[in-house]
Amino acid sequence: MKELTFGTLIAVFEEIFGRGLFWIMVALAALVTLAYLYVLIRDRAVSMRKFLWAQLSMPFGAILAVIFVQRMTHSGLRDIGGPIDVIVLLGVAVLGAVGGAILVYTLQSLLRPPRPRQNP
Amino acid sequence: MTGSDEFRPSRRGVLGFALAGAVTAGLGTRAAQAARIATKARIVVIGAGAGGTALVNRLVQRLDGAQIILIDPRPQHYYQPGLSLVAAGLKPTGYVVSRTSEWLPSGVTLVAEAAVAIDPVGKSVSTENGQKLEYDFLVVAPGLALDHDAIEGFSLDMVGKDGIGALYAGPDYAAKTWQAAWKFTEEGGIGLFTRPETEMKCAGAPLKHTFLIEDIASRSGARGRYEMHYACPQTALFSVPIVAEKVRMLFGQRGVATHYSHTLKSIDPGRKTARFETAATDPATGELVKSTAEMPYDYLHVIPPQRAPAVIRQSGLSWADKWTDQGWVECDMKTLRHLRYPEIFALGDVAGVPKGKTAASVKWQVPVIEDHLVAAIEGREGTAIYDGYTSCPLITRVGRAMLVEFDYHNNLVPSFPGVIAPLEELWISWLMKEVALKATYNAMLRGRA
Numbered sequence: 001m002k003e004l005t006f007g008t009l010i011a012v013f014e015e016i017f018g019r020g021l022f023w024i025m026v027a028l029a030a031l032v033t034l035a036y037l038y039v040l041i042r043d044r045a046v047s048m049r050k051f052l053w054a055q056l057s058m059p060f061g062a063i064l065a066v067i068f069v070q071r072m073t074h075s076g077l078r079d080i081g082g083p084i085d086v087i088v089l090l091g092v093a094v095l096g097a098v099g100g101a102i103l104v105y106t107l108q109s110l111l112r113p114p115r116p117r118q119n120p
Numbered sequence: 121m122t123g124s125d126e127f128r129p130s131r132r133g134v135l136g137f138a139l140a141g142a143v144t145a146g147l148g149t150r151a152a153q154a155a156r157i158a159t160k161a162r163i164v165v166i167g168a169g170a171g172g173t174a175l176v177n178r179l180v181q182r183l184d185g186a187q188i189i190l191i192d193p194r195p196q197h198y199y200q201p202g203l204s205l206v207a208a209g210l211k212p213t214g215y216v217v218s219r220t221s222e223w224l225p226s227g228v229t230l231v232a233e234a235a236v237a238i239d240p241v242g243k244s245v246s247t248e249n250g251q252k253l254e255y256d257f258l259v260v261a262p263g264l265a266l267d268h269d270a271i272e273g274f275s276l277d278m279v280g281k282d283g284i285g286a287l288y289a290g291p292d293y294a295a296k297t298w299q300a301a302w303k304f305t306e307e308g309g310i311g312l313f314t315r316p317e318t319e320m321k322c323a324g325a326p327l328k329h330t331f332l333i334e335d336i337a338s339r340s341g342a343r344g345r346y347e348m349h350y351a352c353p354q355t356a357l358f359s360v361p362i363v364a365e366k367v368r369m370l371f372g373q374r375g376v377a378t379h380y381s382h383t384l385k386s387i388d389p390g391r392k393t394a395r396f397e398t399a400a401t402d403p404a405t406g407e408l409v410k411s412t413a414e415m416p417y418d419y420l421h422v423i424p425p426q427r428a429p430a431v432i433r434q435s436g437l438s439w440a441d442k443w444t445d446q447g448w449v450e451c452d453m454k455t456l457r458h459l460r461y462p463e464i465f466a467l468g469d470v471a472g473v474p475k476g477k478t479a480a481s482v483k484w485q486v487p488v489i490e491d492h493l494v495a496a497i498e499g500r501e502g503t504a505i506y507d508g509y510t511s512c513p514l515i516t517r518v519g520r521a522m523l524v525e526f527d528y529h530n531n532l533v534p535s536f537p538g539v540i541a542p543l544e545e546l547w548i549s550w551l552m553k554e555v556a557l558k559a560t561y562n563a564m565l566r567g568r569a
Contacts, residue, residue, distance in 0.1 A: 007568060012559040073554055074210055075547060079519030084539055085547040 017072060029099070036102050039109035047114065054105040061100020062093035156184040159497050164245050164253050166235045166431075167261035168192035168220045170200070170565065171468035171482040175259060177567030178490050180225045183497070188227065189253055191245065193234040195220055197565075198291060201479050201557055204325055204515065206294040207287035208332040209302060210554070213295045223565045235262070238435035240461045257493055260432060260449060261467035264321060264477070267425045272386030274422055282389050283309075283419045287329060288321070301329075301419055305337040308345030309418025312394060314384045317353035318425040318446050321469050321477040324512035324524070326350075327357065327367060329421055334374055335517035348375060349415065351382035351396060359475070360530045363514075366543045370516060382413065384422065392417055428470050437464065439472045448472030453528065454505045455492050456485055463496070465489045473508065475528055480511035483564045509533065513553035521549040 014022050040046070069092050070076055080086060163179065165172045168190050176190050202216040224230060233247040244254045266288055268276055278284045280296025283304065287294040304311055311333060315326040330350050337346050350357075350371065357371070357378065358364040371378055382396040398413045426446070428438060433447035437458065440450070449466035450459050453473040458464035467485055469477045476485065485506050492502030508528030515521045523540050525533050534542045540549060 008560060008563050011563055012556045014559065073519075073551055075519035075550060079517075079547040079550065081520055081546040082541060082544050084541075088548050088551070 032099075032103050032106055035110060036106045039106055039113075043109065043114055045114075047109070050105050050108040053108060054101040057100050057104040058097035061103075062097040065092050065096020065099070068096075156182060157494060157498060158184045159186050161256045161497050162187045162189070162254060163257045163259070163493070164189045164191065164255040165259045165261060166191050166238075166245065167263055167468070167470075168194075168197065168224075168230070169261060169263050169468060170479045170561070171261040171486060172259070173197065173220070173223045173565045174482065174486045174567055175261070175467060175489060176228045177223070177225055177565065178486060179493070180227045181567060182490065182494050186497075187229075189229045189231055189255075190224065191231045191233065191235050191247065191253070192220060193232055193248070195232065197223060199558055199561060200321070201553075201561065203287050203291065203294045204328045204332065205554065206291060207285065207297040207301065207329060208336065208518070209298045210518065213291045215558075216291045216294070225567075235431050238431060238437065240435065240437060240458075240464060243463065256463060257496065258464045259467055259489060259493070260437065260464065260470055262429045262432065262470055264426045264469040265429045267427055268422075270425045271384060271422060273389065274387050274424075278389060283392060283417060284387075284389065284422065285329075285419065286422045286424075287325070288423055297421070301333050301336075301421075304342065304346065304419035305333060306341035307418070308337070308342030310347045310349065310416055311337070311419045311421075312415055312417035313348070313350045313421045314382075314394070315352045315354075315423050316425040317383050318427065319443065319448065319477065320423065320426045322512065323359060323477075324514045326352070326421070326423055328515040330376060331370075331374070331514075331516045332518060333419070333421075334376060347377070349377050349379060349417075351379040351384065351394075351415065353381060353383040355380045360524070360526045360532075362530075362532065362543070363524050363526070366522070367514075370545075379415075385412070387420065387422070392420075394420055426469075432470055437461075437466075443472060454488075454507070455502065456489055456506060457492060465493065473506075473528075475508040475510045475526070476506075478510050478512065479561055479564075480525075481509060484509040486564075511535075513549055513557065515550065515553060516545045519550055520545040520547060521553050522546070523549040523552060 017025065066089060080089060163186055165176055172190055172192065176188055179186065179188055197218045197220045199216040202211055205211040206213060206216060221230065231247060231251065233249050233251065235245050236248050237246040244252050245258065246252050268274060276286065276289055276293065279286045279289065279293045280299040283300050285297030285300045287297045313326060313330040330348065334348050337343070356364040357367040381399040384394060385397050386395045393414050393416050396413045396415065397410060399408050399410050402409050428447035428449065432438060432449060437449050438447040449470050449472050451457055451466040451471055451473065452459060456465050456467060456471055458466065466472065467489055468482050475481070488504040488506040491504035495502035509525065511525040513521045514524050522543055522545055524542050525535060527533050532542050534540065540546065
């Protein structure tokens, strides 16, 4: 590869998942991120109880992301051949973990908003 | 409990953070192009494949007022690096087929006819319907011709039946090749994989097909009930020695028997036998002794000899003393400029240079021709040099590949040194071949990469 631009990167992802699926996923990710920002601004606080559940969901997000990428690329764990492959695999897992955590936190906040604060 | 375990972002803080993210995301955008050059030059490009299409897209960006004509009779564009994947059942036919017109910018005239004659002295190209197109500059990028008739007893209508595959012949034949190969991966038997003695496009593809079919057979119905044979006219598995050695070791591990100095001459589909011309050095006299050998098969992959298209060979553009049976265009290996007609350039498969019949090579060749052509229009000399860069994501099984990149000097020239090792079977190299390559190819077609 001679150069890697932002446009090329977008085109690469369109190829990986198909144009339709890729942009649906981008829209979903954007929606979840906006919802996350919304609940943060609305509540003006991070609830540690919800954050704990979000953290507990991280391994599931990581594993799901890895399985998803492997399905899409006809490959499996046996194809890991060197250090860079492990790094790519971990990168996918981290993205899945963080994405999963944000999703779980946002869903909890949307479904169970905090009770209004009582004035002293 | 109040506050101590709670993080309280301010609205302004969150928005500021989001803004910083957006600014960072925009940092990768490209700088503006150089100013366009006004010219009335007539530029004719023969062939709307990877090379021709990428070049006209770049020329349109560089030149203002030039008359650019692209000649190609076929309305479809083929993404040829995908044929190996189609022939292994990993992608559908549609994966490699698009319409040529989708890739062309405005400002380019497409003549949907075959070029039948080139007059390099009178500077004109004639088409099959009698059009005569005069040029100031000509770029020949017609690809190459597959000489299926050279294999006695073989014809393309056999592909897909009776254990015969031929993936080079196009998307439909690649899909039919998988029909025949799939039967082999389920039922087993003898798999026989060949390559021609001529120069060929993507010399890695015969190896990829062998590796892929072996891998699929090893996990399918044929497990434990198949033999693999690879027969080639050469005395090495790849033109770059260090890669040839690596492939030799992999073939050893995978149980692929190699038969050097074996040139496929004819097939007998009824008896399922292939006949080869073999060459061996007599140990006593040191002379080369030719003989024939027959090999049985249950699955045979045929790659025919490859030559420059007839229009090139008949127009006097070929080398007179090199590749005389193949007719590749006589050009400077660093500038791709014709040695006798400086207004003619050769691009892609048809160029008579020692390496570079791949789409990756085309990607490196196009900017070189663009540079010298634009320089010639401006009345100066170009400076860009093509050093034989060729890349081959050499698939070794479904899920792994080696990202082999090399130049005229048989040196490895890795794009990601220290990160992606060229001779290591890696998942990331497979990801590049399977998912990232077509995207970068498409970007190249549009003149953006």
